[in-house]
Amino acid sequence: MRRFLLATIGIVLVSPAAIADGLSLAGSLWQCTRASDRSQFVITFYPGGGVGGGELENGEVSPYIFDASETKPGEWPGKWEQTGQRFTWAFPDQSIRIEGSLSGPGQATARLTGTETSSGERSAITCTSLSKLPKIGEGLVIPRNNHFIDLDQNDGELKVPAGISLQEPGGR
Incomplete structure (x- = not known):
């Protein structure tokens, strides 16, 4: 019983780099580059199965927004x-x-590699583990006509109420 308890605690306290050893991606954060x-x-x-993300530029991330009207507090889209x-x-x-897929599981250099499909466009991606979220930028972005735009440009459409995908649970 003691071994089981220690194993359970070890799984809960696992670091993002150790998560890539095949246990679970739950709670991990990754920086990705499109080829x-x-x-x-x-x-x-x-x-719990939800996802979050945002575009990264000049060391700041602009979180993706989502329609929060059908989500409960602490629940995430996708x-x-x-x-x-x-x-x-x-x-x-x-x-x-x-x-x-994960490559190099169990190593400090673990990576996610795969294909991103966004508004019909496809790109190969490579991701490395992050220990903390980069600075959150001011401009939220939403897709329109297959392009990401700044909300400040006044030509985007915002669904309301909206949530931000990279925030603390319950922080909406």
Whole structure:
């Protein structure tokens, strides 16, 4: 019984780098780069199956927004699933889907690799583990006509009420 209890505690306290050893992506945060244009973004795998993310530019992340009218407090949009080292990450409000796998599990250099499909466009991606979220920028972004735009440009449409995908649970 004591061995079981220690094993359970070890799984709960596992670090993001250790998560990549095949146990679970739950609670991990990743910085990704698109092969198509070298743009960068951040994704997270929330415990319980929700996802979050945002576009990364100049060291700041602009979180993806989502329609929060159908979510309960502490609930996140989209979903992720993992089978062994294969995973799927989907954020429907932004029309983003990532399918891929873990490589180098159990090593400090663990990576996620796969394909991102966003508004019909596909790009290979490579992701490395992050220990903390980069600074949150001011401009939220939403897709329109297959492009991400700054909300400040007044030509985007915002669903209300909206949530921000990279925030503390219950912080809406």
